[in-house]
Amino acid sequence: MIKEKYLHAGLLVFGVLAPFLFPNYTVQISLLWIMILFALTWDTLGGQMGYNSLGNIVFFGVGMYISAIVQIGVVYDVALYTSPDGAALTGNFAPAQYYTGLALGILAAAVGCVILAVLFSQVFFGLRGPYFAIGTLGLALAAGELVGAWDYVGGGGGIALPVFPSDPKSQGIFFYYLCLVSALATYVFLRWLYNTRFGLAINAIRDDEEKAEAMGIHTKRHKTAAWCTSAFFLGISGALFGNMTGFIEPLEVAFPTITFGIFMVAMALLGGKGTLWGPILGAIVFHLIKEVTWTYLLGWQWIALGTLIIINVVYFQQGILGWARDKWPDLFGLTVDEAMSSGSEKRGSS
Amino acid sequence: MSTPTIEVSNVSKSFGGVVANKMVSMKVEPGKITGLIGPNGSGKTTLFNSIVGYHPIDEGSIKFQGKEISKLRVQQIARLGMLRTFQQTRIYSKMNCVENILISVPHRTATFSDMFRKYPAELTDKAEHLLEFVGLYQKRHLISGDLSFGQQKLLEFAMALMNEPTVLLLDEPTAGINPTLINGLIDRLKRANEEFGITLFVIEHNMRVIMNLAEHMYCLAHGEMLANGTPDEIQNDQRVIDAYLGAH
Structure with missing residues (x-):
């Protein structure tokens, strides 16, 4: 199997140099990192724990709004800012005010989403299988509508976020690196997490939750912690995406259930759910295909993406990595050990 | 009494x-x-x-x-x-045998932070010994769902032993085990009772x-x-x- 350290080095070098190598694509590559974060965090529940959430996009949107409220709130009255009279204020942020607000906003988004995930866990983990999927889908759809009816945050009209206190090119590069760091942090954290007892416990919940309960595993505790992990990173990604876009509104930007909300599922499935690298691979392939079809097959792009998802679900249900594991099990360590016992193995190796 | x-x-x-x-x-x-x-x-x-x-x-x-x-x-x-095994054998079918055993450690005293600890080498050793005890040592890195029904039963039994139940x-x-394996299983059940005091x-x-x-x-x-x-x-x-x- 390809040594992971080469993959790490390759990704890191690409990540750091990309804005200089491909200056015209900074935004698209920033989005790629967010897509990787989406797929990784979706896979924590959907792939590793077997809970297919269609509502994870809620944390993205909530993170975006929490961050916006905090960023504005440190300087102005939010209700005034979002009222028609507040339109002139968007550019009135000194650099110090902007960066303090942004830092606090990102932090608040992450923490707020974790708190929300704890609350949702109390309700939604009573549901299993398809009921959990539909329940969380309802949550995502409701969240967009609820925020749209809330005038304090601008309702359906949305909010124009504080303007970056420098030129747009610096803004692109600034947020590019924040996206890179958040995606890498997600990867490093999950990689560690899946190697602890936690990883095995949520795998056990995926394979047979009743058995896990019968063996005394604290299932509720693990499920809640897993969703909190996803929520934490999704909240950060929402805060970043909102600031990159500059203008947020509930249905298309903050809670885009049928685009980002479905993409995160499709990317994890494409790469191979339940693996660490699968969602990353899926996100890269999916994002490339998406950007290429948007450029060269405009008008047919949704049909192309739909076809990709259908082929994936019908012929390659295990995704690219799952398929590779079935084809070359040796490469993934699925081998019969010739040694008869742990004792003879030690003798053999010494 | x-x-x-x-x-x-x-x-x-x-x-x-x-x-x-x-x-x-x-x-x-x-x-x-x-x-x-x-x-x-x-x-x-x-x-x-x-x-x-x-x-x-x-x-x-x-x-x-x-x-x-x-x-x-x-x-x-x-x-x-107090632990039970199931009539329809239940194991974690997408995990390998060692992982199946490891996750079955007793959870009586598990604290919140224990969730994020790794398994010490003693536990991995113990898991491998239990797999040896039920005769699955060679297949320990295989995905448990690919084992035969009888082997899955043995794995489920080893998982229960790992949990150190009273x-x-x-x-x-x-049920469903080949008659020649049954004698081996009876022997192991008796040993679990005598040696492990279960x-x-x-x-x-x-x-x-x-x-x-x-x-x-x-x-x-x-x-x-x-x-x-x-x-x-x-x-x-x-x-x-x-x-x-x-x-x-």
């Missing part, structure tokens, strides 16, 4: 109009192997499920080492040290197996406790013979 490990008193359970258990009373003595037999549909698995907290009972009392447990939930009872409830441990409570249809294994036996029929005694007494009890042959 010491406190029974499990004491069931006058437990009844019905599902709609079907009375699955009616005023059932029985005891499992510590350190012993106790058997439970009865024709199909006599309420054996229902009694198991009631004991481990899988469903609430309608009336009666269930005690584990003198402590009332009939109101506790499955996970709480499991963490007290008492282990086995629901038909030899009290066993076994549902079994195979009379040869249960007569060999159990020191004390109970027989259920139509949801009621029909008889109890040593294997010899049960074998010669006319009511038990009638229940199995269908005379009423």
